[in-house]
Amino acid sequence: MSRKIRVGVVFGGRSGEHEVSIHSARSVIENLNPQKYEILPIGITKQGIWHVGLESYRALGTDIPPKLLANTQCEQSGLPVKTDPSLTLPAPISEALDVVIPVLHGPYGEDGTVQGLFELLNIPYVGSGVLASAVGMDKAMMKTVFAQAGLPQCKYLVYLRKKWEQDREPILREIERTLGFPCFVKPANLGSSVGISKARDRASLVAAIDEAARHDRKILVEEAVDGREIEVAVLGNDEPHASVAGEIVPKAEFYDYNAKYVDGTSDLIIPADLPEEKMTEVRQMAVRAYQAIDASGLSRVDFFLERKTGRFLINEINTFPGFTIYSMYPKLWEATGLPYDQLLDELIRLAIERHQEKNRD
Known part of the structure; x- marks a missing residue:
């Protein structure tokens, strides 16, 4: 019998x-099949310090998932375990792994930086x-x-x-002339609606840009679209x-951080x-x-389905979206x-397939 995938x-x-x-990550760990996989948790603190093994949860100040407490695969399997902090993934650990799931959202995780590390480690x-x-x-x-690909989007x-x-003054005038109010202000490099504000007048626009500038050096201002929020999941190499499309119906003014992760006040349909033809259209646009x-x-x-015109406008793509159940x-x-568990199986298969294709002679 072949060994489990590490x-x-x-x-x-x-x-x-x-x-x-x-x-x-907790949801991922709890849904990885223990008959197929040995799991090594690798936690990164807010300061960028790496911890490997069960110590990673203690270092990040959060509870260890029950599955790891009940089945400490990493300690029992012979996988090397490092409890001392390190700024990188130690070579003996990287060499012992078959695949990595970087369940990281936002900068320093979803932006190509950690992907570059894994490329260097092969x-x-x-x-x-x-x-x-x-x-x-x-x-x-x-x-x-997206514009180069001919995908329609808002101004x-x-x-x-x-x-x-x-x-500031020329920027404010340009926004008022080109986009008008209301409009949305976002940090260019952040996800989960962090730092996003809706501006209704000049005073709130100034506050919104100041808030976005706290999070990133690049600031995006978009026209407000009267549309339904439609999302599609894509899978493959x-x-x-x-997938089928889903719709978010926010109870707040927009689908903000609290609606996503704190109070759960939005409806997911x-x-x-x-x-049928609109479902097909948006799935094709997502691909x-x-x-x-x-x-x-x-x-x-993510898309907007504009109510007035019936057009789909692409909003954004998230390369590692939230992954709780x-x-x-x-x-x-x-x-x-x-x-969920079969989705994880497929993602691991795709990761190995892509790696083999890239390293093909």
């Missing part, structure tokens, strides 16, 4: 989505490569790529923080396929109430967006016929 689950990280990552990893991860993280660059403007700090940035493994693609990405695949 899986490193990386979580935490330096971004503002540190806590979201911990929740996602370890298979779940999700997109360096380029697609970087493009998917930077909303301004993402929109440039937007991009500013650098330094320019905003030096010369060179021949990706899309899966599948979305769409005519086009996925291929436009050369994504692999997984992504969630309640998150949209796994719920969309569950509704499409692929339950």
Whole structure:
């Protein structure tokens, strides 16, 4: 009988989505089949210090998942365990792993940085490569790529923080003239709705840009779209396929951080109430967006369905979306016929497939 696949689950990280990552990783660990996999938790503190083994949970100040307490595969399997902090993944540990699942959201995890580390270590990893991860993280660059691919999107403007700090008045006038109110202001490189604000007048616009500038050097301002929020999960490498579409109905003004992770006040409608031709259209657009940035493994693609025109406008792509059992990405695949544990199996298979293809002679 062949041995189990040795899986490193990386979580935490330096971004503002540190806590979201911990929740996602817990769900991943609890749903990896213990008959197939040996699990090595690898936690990264907010300061960027790496901890390996059960110590990683203690170092990050969070409870150890019950599955790891009951079945400490990493300690019992002969996988090397390191309890001392380190700034990198030690070579003996990386060499013992068959695949890594970087359950990291936002900068320093979803943006191509940790993917570059795994490329240097020549370890298979779940999700997109360096380029697609970087493009998917930077909303301004993402929109440039989507425009090149002919994907319709809302009007937007991009500013650098330094320019905003030096010369505010021309920026405010341009936004008022080009986009008007209300509009949305976002940090270009952050996820989970962190740092996003809705501006209704000049005073709230100034406050919104100041808030976004706290999180990133690049600031994105978008027109407000009167539309339904539609999301599609995409899975695969060179021949990706899309899930059924789902709809988010926020109870707040928009689907913000609290609605996603704190109070759960938004409704998730899966599948979305769409005519068959519109369902087909948005699934095809999701695959086009996925291929436009050369994504692999997984992504969630978000759209607005404009009420006035009936057009789909692409909003963004997330190359490693939230992955709790309640998150949209796994719920969309569950509704499409692929339950959470089998989805993890497929993601691991795709990671190994992509690694073998890249290293093919």
